[in-house]
Amino acid sequence: MAQLSQPLLERDALASLNTLRDGPAILRLICHLLTIVLGGLVWAHQGWPLALRLLGLLLCGIGLATCFAPLHECGHRTAFRSRRLNDTVAWLAGLLSFYNATHYRRYHQWHHRYTHQPGLDPELEDPVPTNAWAYLQEVSGWTWWTGKLTGYRRLLWGDISALSYLSPEVIPQVRRSVRLQFAVYGALALASLVGGNGFLLWFWLLPLAVGQPFLRFVLLAEHSGCSFSRDGTENTRTTLTNPAVRWLMWNMPFHAEHHLYPSLPFHALPAANGPIAPHLRHCDRGYLAVHRRLLRNLPALHLPA
Incomplete structure (x- = not known):
């Protein structure tokens, strides 16, 4: 877990922020699903101008890709008060974003336990973009x-x-969950073939591929270029961005606050930013600024020997 030399939030403030409420997550989830559906409907409308349809494709794709955000929040079981509701929404959000919630929750627990520590954090097993070509692939x-x-x-x-x-x-639970997930994909693929509409390709795989760069752009900023220490104020970045990105990502841009206090529900993170931000080594304004800084020194992203 993240280490702190002293608490950054007062006990009373932390207790208040830790209060779980269903309302914010229900509203956010409805808006998120509407983004996908409305974008998909615009993309599907053959009679509309191509530019407008492509905008719908992009909107649908970003909505699908950023279903990773409710997967993440529900994986912590802090989005809703009910554990069962958290787990159900996490699984469905993972289905839409091509993650498996049952596997991801265990993987992510380990990431929180050993944040940005080489050889321990499973996120660091992924390839690190240390040159321009690898960055573009990422x-x-x-x-x-x-x-x-x-x-x-x-x-x-x-x-x-x-x-x-x-x-x-x-392990058996993870296997069952992944196999159920692929059974759903298989059923959708079969229905697409029988119906002759290519639904799985045109309204899931293609939009998800189109929206994925948006998610990669956000997630790459969370820890890249940060310290490999155990200090939670140094190994994670908070990125101050616009309300639309914060909304789609369920306040995940307040990532250092989340890692320092993972029990905080997503809707409490903006309030936590005030007292925590002055103590953060990486609290940057805008994802473009973060990525410009990363691109200037990609070799520095190499893991320490």
Whole structure:
């Protein structure tokens, strides 16, 4: 877990911010699903100008890709008061964003326990973009797609006993969850073929591929270029961005606050930013500024030997 030399939030303030409420997540989830549906409807409307339809495709795709955000929040079981509701929404959001919630929750717990620590944080097992070509592959989503396909093949049929974040007793649960997920994909693919409409391709795979660069652009900023120490004020970045990005990402841009106090629900993170921000080594304004800084010194992203 993130280390702190002293608490950054007073006990009373922390207790107040830690209050779980269903309303913010219900509103956010409805808006998120409407973004996908409305974007998809515009994309599907053959009679409208191509530019408008492509805008709908982009909107639908960003909505699908950023379903990672409710997956993440519900994976922490802090979005809703009900554990069952959190788990259900997490699984469905993972279905839409091509993640498996059952696997991701264990993986992410390990990431929080060993944030940005080489050899321990499973996120650091992913390729690090240390040159311009690798950076383009990362932000395009290519690295993510290839990694997902390899990872799912292993989760479905391979040996996963060596994954440190999966205890032996949860491996069967993860296998069942992944197989159910792919059974749903298979049913949708079959329905698309029978119906002759290509629904799975045109209204899920293609939009998800189009929206993926937006998500990669945001996620790459969370820890890249930060310290490899255990200090939570140094190993994670908060990015101050516009309300639309914060809304779509369920306040994940307040990422250092989330790592320092992972029990805080997403709707409490903006309030937590005030007292915490002065103590952060990486509290940057805008994703473009962050990525310009990363691009100037990509070799520095190499993991320490």
